[in-house]
Amino acid sequence: MPALGARVHPHYGVFSPVRGEYVDLVARTPLPVPAGRAAGPRIAFDLGTGTGVLAAVLARRGLGRVVATDDSPRALACARDNLHRLNLAARVDVVGPGLFPEGRADLVVCNPPWIPARPSSVRDRGVYDPGGAMLRGFLGGLAAHLEPGGEGWLVLSDLAEHLGLRTRADLLAVIEAAGLRVAGRIDTRPRHARAADTGDPLHAARAAEITSLWRLRID
Numbered sequence: 730m731p732a733l734g735a736r737v738h739p740h741y742g743v744f745s746p747v748r749g750e751y752v753d754l755v756a757r758t759p760l761p762v763p764a765g766r767a768a769g770p771r772i773a774f775d776l777g778t779g780t781g782v783l784a785a786v787l788a789r790r791g792l793g794r795v796v797a798t799d800d801s802p803r804a805l806a807c808a809r810d811n812l813h814r815l816n817l818a819a820r821v822d823v824v825g826p827g828l829f830p831e832g833r834a835d836l837v838v839c840n841p842p843w844i845p846a847r848p849s850s851v852r853d854r855g856v857y858d859p860g861g862a863m864l865r866g867f868l869g870g871l872a873a874h875l876e877p878g879g880e881g882w883l884v885l886s887d888l889a890e891h892l893g894l895r896t897r898a899d900l901l902a903v904i905e906a907a908g909l910r911v912a913g914r915i916d917t918r919p920r921h922a923r924a925a926d927t928g929d930p931l932h933a934a935r936a937a938e939i940t941s942l943w944r945l946r947i948d
């Protein structure tokens with residue numbers, strides 16, 4: 730992973746961060762400054778940590794403590810393994826299975842599966858989120874887990890919108906209903922070869938795909 734200057738190993742059935750562009754978003758978006766503190770955030774959550782890659786990026790960015798979760802026992806074991814090898818195990822707690830850990834954080838990052846449909850294998854669980862359950866769970870629980878002045882960072886591809894599986898209005902309505910405000914958005918385009926493959930039946934959607942980091946706040 731260029732953002733880490735190190736390798737991250739996915740275990741079987743754990744989402745592999747081969748499309749590094751979203752990792753770069755998390756590596757370069759300015760960290761929030763929590764209310765009443767001159768310094769940056771101290772505690773971050775990484776929900777649905779997979780290999781632990783985003784938790785590692787946050788720890789390397791100077792977060793004193795990161796709590797990483799996942800509902801997949803395979804992912805929890807994989808993240809622990811990677812964080813241990815990266816010498817970050819002392820600063821990152823991997824807990825679960827579950828979505829939110831206890832307590833509040835200055836920064837809550839979540840890169841949920843981006844297609845609201847049923848996975849057909851364990852390997853698809855990083856891509857397919859039945860009924861958008863994880864996306865809704867993250868947005869619905871965020872306000873109760875953010876410290877004042879904190880931010881939630883939602884990393885989400887809009888491929889589902891291009892496939893007619895979700896609308897932008899739906900997403901904005903869920904954000905608003907959760908009492909959240911969009912403080913900013915940083916976009917990136919896929920760099921993988923399939924995005925340029927005109928023979929792919931999903932070419933039109935893939936060519937238009939944008940992955941965004943949504944900065945969400947409660948104040």
Ligand SMILES: C[S@@+](CC[C@H](N)C(=O)[O-])C[C@H]1O[C@@H](n2cnc3c(N)ncnc32)[C@H](O)[C@@H]1O
Pocket residue numbers: 744745746776777778779780781782783798799800801804827828840841842843854855856862863866
């Ligand atoms: C797109 S992958 C992201 C993995 C990692 N954060 C990354 O950026 O490479 C989504 C992750 O969310 C996890 N997940 C899916 N549904 C979940 C849920 N309801 N609660 C917690 N984790 C979930 C999956 O196991 C998977 O590891």
